[in-house]
Amino acid sequence: MSRRLSVVMIAKNAADLLPDCLASVAWADEIVVLDSGSEDDTVGIATRAGAKVFSSAEWPGYGIQRQRAQRYANGDYILMIDTDERVTPELAQTLRAVLDAPQPGAVYSIARRNYFLGRFMRHSGWYPDRVTRLYERERYQYNDNLVHESLEAPQAQVIALSGDLLHLTCRDFFSFQRKQLNYAAAWAQERHQRGKKTSLPGIFAHTLGAFCKTLLLRGGVFDGKQGWLLAVVNAQYTFNKYTGLWALNHGYSEKE
Missing domain, CATH: 3.90.550.10 (Spore Coat Polysaccharide Biosynthesis Protein SpsA; Chain A)
Known part of the structure; x- marks a missing residue:
């Protein structure tokens, strides 16, 4: 049935x-x-x-x-x-x-x-x-x-x-970027609430790692121009996540 x-x-x-x-x-x-x-x-x-x-x-x-x-x-x-x-x-x-x-x-x-x-x-x-x-x-x-x-x-x-x-x-790059920024903010808030921390070296290590992983380890180079652009976008997204977490760790906010 x-x-x-x-x-x-x-x-x-x-x-x-x-x-x-x-x-x-x-x-x-x-x-x-x-x-x-x-x-x-x-x-x-x-x-x-x-x-x-x-x-x-x-x-x-x-x-x-x-x-x-x-x-x-x-x-x-x-x-x-x-x-x-x-x-x-x-x-x-x-x-x-x-x-x-x-x-x-x-x-x-x-x-x-x-x-x-x-x-x-x-x-x-x-x-x-x-x-x-x-x-x-x-x-x-x-x-x-x-x-x-x-x-x-x-x-x-x-x-x-x-x-x-x-x-x-x-489909639209700027709409996609806004969504990615919202995801990054939610990710940082969630990790901060769980007591997770990061450092300046950690931010840049994760960012560079995201670029290399997308382009090389995951074969982004075979996706042509879009593969290179996506590697940069993924690195940017990673940078936003970890920088947001770092800012929350240090108590920085819009009010300040």
Whole structure:
């Protein structure tokens, strides 16, 4: 007997992205959208597409918001995706096969093809970029991390699925940079709250390491111009994270 699938996503001001995302999973048994106070037509688009739409304007961080969204789902399995992702036909076929004969207790990883400035990257650590997104609703959920949240399933068997999840990571450079800066700020706040510290040498060591890892160890050089640019972007993101943590460690703030 095939298991029921709930596609779950959190959204905010995603009116331009949502139609294609929803269309790629229209075959699912239900789609749940938890809106985080959108000011555009995100809620209307999701409602007209037949999704079950809920609202929670308070922002507790990505992990807890995903937990909240999952509570509205009723399917046997959860497919957690973002509004800037699309399920390819090959992946949809694979997901249906899993639902027809799932392995109890297992979780499933999906390869993401990440888009950066006109190109779906094939290296640079951005492919296959496997993420664990398909799992049993009653058995697993996401952790509480403010950013870079992940599924809590430490003992579970992880099965890699065929078929890609398209991820429109960077269509507009400045929007992408703003999002990266927000991620860096959340990362620094979270690490600071956990008592983590860094130093000036640590900042520059991590920054240089991020550049070399992207370009050389992860093959970014084979992604052409975008590979070089992404190496710089990753280094910049790392610099922002650790400099933000250093500033918090030393008590620097806007008020000061």
